[in-house]
Amino acid sequence: MENYYTYGRSSVASNADAADACKVLYRLDRITEEAPATIPVALVMTHGKDARTVLQDVASAGMQPCAVYTEDHKAASYLRFAEKRVCLGEKYSDELFSNAYAVLGAALEAEAQVILLCEEALPLATVDAFLARAKRHGISVYATEDVTANLLGWKLCETERDFVEDEHWCTCRNCKLTFAESSLAKSYYTCPSCGTYYRLSSTQRINDLLDMDSFEEWNATCTETDPLDFPGYQEKLEKQREKTGLDEAVRTGSGRIAGLPCAIGVMEAGFFMGSMGSVVGDKVSKLFDRATEEGLPVIVFCASGGARMQEGLVSLMQMAKVSCAVERHSRAGLLYISIITDPTTGGVTASFATQGDIILAEPHALIGFAGKRVIQDTIRQELPKGFQTAEFALEHGLIDAIVPRDELRRTLAQLLAMHRATTSSVEPGTPTEILTYGSVKDALETGRNSYNHVTYGRVPVTEIEEPEPGFFDALRKKLGIPELQEALGARDAVAFSDGVPLYKEPSPVADATLSSEEPNAAWKSVQLARNTHRPTAIYYIRNMIDGFIELHGDRAFGDDGAIVGGIGWLGGQVVTVIAEEKGENLKERIARNFGCPQPEGYRKSLRLMRQAEKFGRPIICLVDTQGAFCGAEAEERGQGNAIAENLQAMAGLRVPVVSVLLGEGGSGGALALAVSNRVAMQEHAVYSVLSPEGFASILWKDRSRAAEAAAVMRMNANQVYDMGIIDAVLAEGDAPAHENPEQAARELRHYLKRSLNDLADLTPDELVAQRQERFAKF
Known part of the structure; x- marks a missing residue:
C-alpha cells in the first residue's frame, strides 16, 4: 500500500470502524x-503561493503540468514551471476558478486526462454535473487533501450521476460565467457568482x-x-416563433399556487423583447375578461421593451385596450x-405593469417609461x-415591494389566501374552506400543493364566563384545528384559552399613579410616551400580525419610512395595518424622520385604505407621532392637502376602522390616522392638539413651560378618556410597555380583535x- 496514504478521521474502537x-x-x-x-496532461487548478511546488511535484511524478491563469495575472511567476498554460478569462475571481464550465473547458483545451483541484477550485469536488461531464470525456478528477512542502495527498472525486447529453449551459449576462442549467434551476435561475437574475421563459416561470x-x-x-404591412415583419415573426417555440410574446392561462386558484399571464422577453403588439394586447385583455367572468385574481409577469414599432x-x-380590461376586473x-x-x-x-392593486418587482429589474439612452x-x-x-422605483414610491425569487411563491400564496379569505362570501350554515396563515404556510412547506383546509358549519357559541375544563381542547381535537378561535375567526368563537378570558375591557383608570386627578399626570405620561425604549409600531406588528407583508410607496413620489403599511392575519382575520413608526434605534429614527410623516406617507396610507x-x-x-x-x-x-384628503377619506370608509395611540399623538399628524369607529389609547400614551413645547411657545412664548402646558391640555390617556374623546384605555401590563412589551402587545391584540368583532355586524x-356620529358630538 505504499502508493496510498490513509488518514484517520478520529479515534475508533475496531479495525472495521477504522476502515469506515x-x-x-x-x-x-x-x-x-x-x-x-x-505522459498524462494534468490541469492544475492552483495559482497561489503553493502553485510552484505543486507544478514541480506533478512534473516529478511523470505528468505534464498545465497551469491556469487570467489575463490580469499572465506574468505570474509560477507559470514558468508549467509545460502548458490555459487562460481561464480576462480577470481573476474565486468564482471563475470554481466555475465548472470554465475549468472543464480549460481541461478540454489542454487535452488533459487529469484535473487536480486546489484552493478556490475545491468546491467542484462535490459538483455532480461537473464530475459526470469530466468522466464522459475520460478525465479523472482529484482534490487536494493536504499540501505541504514535501507531501501531496489527493482524493479521487466521483459521482453516481449519469452524464446528460442535452443538458444546457447558461451564461450570465453580467459576470459572463457559464453554469449548468440544472444547477441554476435549483437556485431559481440566480447566478451563483454575482447574484444576477437570469431572464426566465414562460415555461420556466410556470414550472x-x-x-x-x-x-x-x-x-x-x-x-x-x-396593420402597416411593414416590410419583413412577417418573416421576423416566423423567425421568432421558430427560435422560441411560441406564437407570441405572452402566454396566458389559469393555475394554482399552494392550491389557490388564479389567472396568470407571463410575458416573454425573448420574443421580440416582449414588445406589445395587437396580439399581445388582445391576449392580456382576454386574460382579464375571463378572470372577471370566473371571479379569479390575476397575476401578470411583465417583461417588455414597450410598444411594437x-x-x-x-x-x-x-395600452388603452388592456387598461379597459383591467378596470373591468377591478370594478x-x-x-x-x-x-x-x-x-x-x-x-x-x-x-398594465403599474396598474396592479399590488406591484411587486424582482431585484435589480429595469423599470422605466423612456429608456435611459433616450x-x-x-x-x-x-x-x-x-x-x-x-x-430606484421602490425608493421613489412607485412599487409595493421587491421580492426575491426564492420568496415569490410564498408571498403570492399568502396574498392570494388573504384575498380569498376576505372576499369569499359564505351563507350561514354552508360548509366552506378555512384559510389561515398557518394553513397556507403548512401547504408550502410540505409541498402538498394545496392549503390545509377543513369544512365546518356555524358553531353555536354562547358567552360563557367559565367553560368546562378542557371543553375547547376537546373541540379543537375533534375539528382537527390547532387553534379553534384563530381558524374560525373572531366572529365565530369566544376568546377563551384554557378557561381564562383572553380579553378584558380595561378600566378607564389603568394606573393610579397616572390618574386624571393627580397633579400634572399628563407630563409624566409625556415622558413615558417619549421613552426611547418604548415599543414602537413595528414591534406590535411583529408580535400581533402573522404573515405581515409590507406594502410601500404612494405610487407618485416616494416611500415615507415614517408610515408603515401592509396586510396580514390578526388571528383568523385578514386586516390592513397602517402605522406611524418612529424607529427602534437611532439609525432607524433618522431614516424614519423620527416618526413625523411627510405628504407621501399620508398618501401611502390613503392608498392602502x-x-x-x-x-x-x-x-x-397605530398612531405614534409628535x-x-x-x-x-x-x-x-402639499402636507396640509395630504392630511385633509386622509380625514375626508376616513370619514367615508365603508369598512371597520380601529385606531390605537401607542405613544405620542400630536395634532393633525395623529388625527390623520384616527378618524375611526373605535379609538383607544395605551395607558401611558398622550394625545394633544400640539406638543407641550409648541403649545407653551405659541401661547406663552416660553418653551420651558412645557410641563405646565401638558397639564393645561389634559393630554394623558385617562384625561382624554374623561373628556369622551377615546373609547378605552388599554393597560400595558404590570409596568409601562417598555418594561413588559409582551404584556402590552397581548392587551393591544385582544382589544383589536374584540373591537373588530363588535363592528363586524x-x-x-x-x-x-x-363613525361620523362619533365625531359630530365633539
Missing part, C-alpha cells in the same frame, strides 16, 4: 500510473411558480396582424398583482447611478354613520 472512518488518498505517482496516457400540472393555457393560438398606432392602442372587486421583471419599459410600464439623448442629462432599477375598502378588509391604525413633518419640502408637496352604511 479513514480516507484513501492517492500519491501523484499513483495517479500517473492509473492515467490512460503514457417554478405554479402547482404541478395545474396550468391550463388560454388562447394559445392567435391570428397575427400586420412595426404595428404603429395599433400597438399604441393596446368587480378582484385582485390584480403585477410582477415587474427585467426589463419592463415603455407602453407596458405606462399601462433620456440622455433627448435632454443631455447625466442620470444617477441605479436609475430605473427596481430599487382605499385598497382595504375595495376588498372589504378591516383597517387597523406630528406631521413641518418643513419647506413638505409644504411644497354593522353594514357599510352603518359603519360610516357610526
Whole structure:
C-alpha cells in the first residue's frame, strides 16, 4: 500500500470502524500510473503561493503540468514551471476558478486526462454535473487533501450521476460565467457568482411558480396582424416563433399556487423583447375578461421593451385596450398583482405593469417609461447611478415591494389566501374552506400543493364566563384545528384559552399613579410616551400580525419610512395595518424622520385604505407621532392637502376602522390616522392638539413651560378618556410597555380583535354613520 496514504478521521474502537472512518488518498505517482496516457496532461487548478511546488511535484511524478491563469495575472511567476498554460478569462475571481464550465473547458483545451483541484477550485469536488461531464470525456478528477512542502495527498472525486447529453449551459449576462442549467434551476435561475437574475421563459416561470400540472393555457393560438404591412415583419415573426417555440410574446392561462386558484399571464422577453403588439394586447385583455367572468385574481409577469414599432398606432392602442380590461376586473372587486421583471419599459410600464392593486418587482429589474439612452439623448442629462432599477422605483414610491425569487411563491400564496379569505362570501350554515396563515404556510412547506383546509358549519357559541375544563381542547381535537378561535375567526368563537378570558375591557383608570386627578399626570405620561425604549409600531406588528407583508410607496413620489403599511392575519382575520413608526434605534429614527410623516406617507396610507375598502378588509391604525413633518419640502408637496384628503377619506370608509395611540399623538399628524369607529389609547400614551413645547411657545412664548402646558391640555390617556374623546384605555401590563412589551402587545391584540368583532355586524352604511356620529358630538 505504499502508493496510498490513509488518514484517520478520529479515534475508533475496531479495525472495521477504522476502515469506515479513514480516507484513501492517492500519491501523484499513483495517479500517473492509473492515467490512460503514457505522459498524462494534468490541469492544475492552483495559482497561489503553493502553485510552484505543486507544478514541480506533478512534473516529478511523470505528468505534464498545465497551469491556469487570467489575463490580469499572465506574468505570474509560477507559470514558468508549467509545460502548458490555459487562460481561464480576462480577470481573476474565486468564482471563475470554481466555475465548472470554465475549468472543464480549460481541461478540454489542454487535452488533459487529469484535473487536480486546489484552493478556490475545491468546491467542484462535490459538483455532480461537473464530475459526470469530466468522466464522459475520460478525465479523472482529484482534490487536494493536504499540501505541504514535501507531501501531496489527493482524493479521487466521483459521482453516481449519469452524464446528460442535452443538458444546457447558461451564461450570465453580467459576470459572463457559464453554469449548468440544472444547477441554476435549483437556485431559481440566480447566478451563483454575482447574484444576477437570469431572464426566465414562460415555461420556466410556470414550472417554478405554479402547482404541478395545474396550468391550463388560454388562447394559445392567435391570428397575427400586420396593420402597416411593414416590410419583413412577417418573416421576423416566423423567425421568432421558430427560435422560441411560441406564437407570441405572452402566454396566458389559469393555475394554482399552494392550491389557490388564479389567472396568470407571463410575458416573454425573448420574443421580440416582449414588445406589445395587437396580439399581445388582445391576449392580456382576454386574460382579464375571463378572470372577471370566473371571479379569479390575476397575476401578470411583465417583461417588455414597450410598444411594437412595426404595428404603429395599433400597438399604441393596446395600452388603452388592456387598461379597459383591467378596470373591468377591478370594478368587480378582484385582485390584480403585477410582477415587474427585467426589463419592463415603455407602453407596458405606462399601462398594465403599474396598474396592479399590488406591484411587486424582482431585484435589480429595469423599470422605466423612456429608456435611459433616450433620456440622455433627448435632454443631455447625466442620470444617477441605479436609475430605473427596481430599487430606484421602490425608493421613489412607485412599487409595493421587491421580492426575491426564492420568496415569490410564498408571498403570492399568502396574498392570494388573504384575498380569498376576505372576499369569499359564505351563507350561514354552508360548509366552506378555512384559510389561515398557518394553513397556507403548512401547504408550502410540505409541498402538498394545496392549503390545509377543513369544512365546518356555524358553531353555536354562547358567552360563557367559565367553560368546562378542557371543553375547547376537546373541540379543537375533534375539528382537527390547532387553534379553534384563530381558524374560525373572531366572529365565530369566544376568546377563551384554557378557561381564562383572553380579553378584558380595561378600566378607564389603568394606573393610579397616572390618574386624571393627580397633579400634572399628563407630563409624566409625556415622558413615558417619549421613552426611547418604548415599543414602537413595528414591534406590535411583529408580535400581533402573522404573515405581515409590507406594502410601500404612494405610487407618485416616494416611500415615507415614517408610515408603515401592509396586510396580514390578526388571528383568523385578514386586516390592513397602517402605522406611524418612529424607529427602534437611532439609525432607524433618522431614516424614519423620527416618526413625523411627510405628504407621501399620508398618501401611502390613503392608498392602502382605499385598497382595504375595495376588498372589504378591516383597517387597523397605530398612531405614534409628535406630528406631521413641518418643513419647506413638505409644504411644497402639499402636507396640509395630504392630511385633509386622509380625514375626508376616513370619514367615508365603508369598512371597520380601529385606531390605537401607542405613544405620542400630536395634532393633525395623529388625527390623520384616527378618524375611526373605535379609538383607544395605551395607558401611558398622550394625545394633544400640539406638543407641550409648541403649545407653551405659541401661547406663552416660553418653551420651558412645557410641563405646565401638558397639564393645561389634559393630554394623558385617562384625561382624554374623561373628556369622551377615546373609547378605552388599554393597560400595558404590570409596568409601562417598555418594561413588559409582551404584556402590552397581548392587551393591544385582544382589544383589536374584540373591537373588530363588535363592528363586524354593522353594514357599510352603518359603519360610516357610526363613525361620523362619533365625531359630530365633539
